[in-house]
Amino acid sequence: KQEVTQIPAALSVPEGENLVLNCSFTDSAIYNLQWFRQDPGKGLTSLLLIQSSQREQTSGRLNASLDKSSGRSTLYIAASQPGDSATYLCAVMSGYNKLIFGAGTRLAVHP
Amino acid sequence: GAGVSQSPSNKVTEKGKDVELRCDPISGHTALYWYRQSLGQGLEFLIYFQGNSAPDKSGLPSDRFSAERTGGSVSTLTIQRTQQEDSAVYLCASSLDGAGGREQYFGPGTRLTVT
Numbered sequence: 001k002q003e004v005t006q007i008p009a010a011l012s013v014p015e016g017e018n019l020v021l022n023c024s025f026t027d028s029a030i031y032n033l034q035w036f037r038q039d040p041g042k043g044l045t046s047l048l049l050i051q052s053s054q055r056e057q058t059s060g061r062l063n064a065s066l067d068k069s070s071g072r073s074t075l076y077i078a079a080s081q082p083g084d085s086a087t088y089l090c091a092v093m094s095g096y097n098k099l100i101f102g103a104g105t106r107l108a109v110h111p
Numbered sequence: 112g113a114g115v116s117q118s119p120s121n122k123v124t125e126k127g128k129d130v131e132l133r134c135d136p137i138s139g140h141t142a143l144y145w146y147r148q149s150l151g152q153g154l155e156f157l158i159y160f161q162g163n164s165a166p167d168k169s170g171l172p173s174d175r176f177s178a179e180r181t182g183g184s185v186s187t188l189t190i191q192r193t194q195q196e197d198s199a200v201y202l203c204a205s206s207l208d209g210a211g212g213r214e215q216y217f218g219p220g221t222r223l224t225v226t
Contacts, residue, residue, distance in 0.1 A: 043202065044217045046214070096167040097213060098144075
């Protein structure tokens with residue numbers, strides 16, 4: 001059974017810091033891995049999707065890497081801003097395109 | 112439509128009542144998914160539709176939960192005899208088709224509160 005773990009559960013940093021959020025999964029038979037952002041009381045915003053054949057994806061200040069064989073992904077946020085404060089969710093897609101989510105990392109960036 | 116829509120956005124119901132939650136997928140998307148996000152369980156898969164059939168309903172937590180999809184478009188998730196533990200945000204997503212690895216697009220969710 002696929003399990004997804006995210007570390008740390010919560011993170012509080014001053015503005016301007018570079019951050020690394022970690023995600024690990026137990027079964028490497030995945031189609032892709034996706035990082036989402038969720039603001040309090042809101043839905044999911046897709047940030048980056050990495051197909052199983054890819055190693056990384058970049059969008060602006062965000063960079064996500066995927067090491068399928070070791071079951072790990074990292075989300076790197078450069079020069080963090082208060083507007084980056086949110087919960088970040090990692091999800092892997094396997095069998096019937098089912099997304100299995102981690103519990104999330106709650107990020108607070110303070111001025 | 113422009114995106115996945117869900118209704119109602121909020122629903123408060125009394126324990127024991129039945130509720131229906133609706134999802135309108137992106138036009139032309141044949142695959143549709145329901146997920147649930149609750150405080151104790153995080154975000155979990157409920158059911159997957161390809162067209163009008165549901166090849167994977169492994170995530171439905173009990174037989175009080177059912178879902179249908181008609182005309183290959185709108186889907187309804189029904190919860191019978193609601194319990195307090197059913198309180199959660201119910202999210203719907205759609206993708207172009209069921210090909211492996213298709214990106215899913217999420218709706219804003221329905222927040223269900225059972226009192």
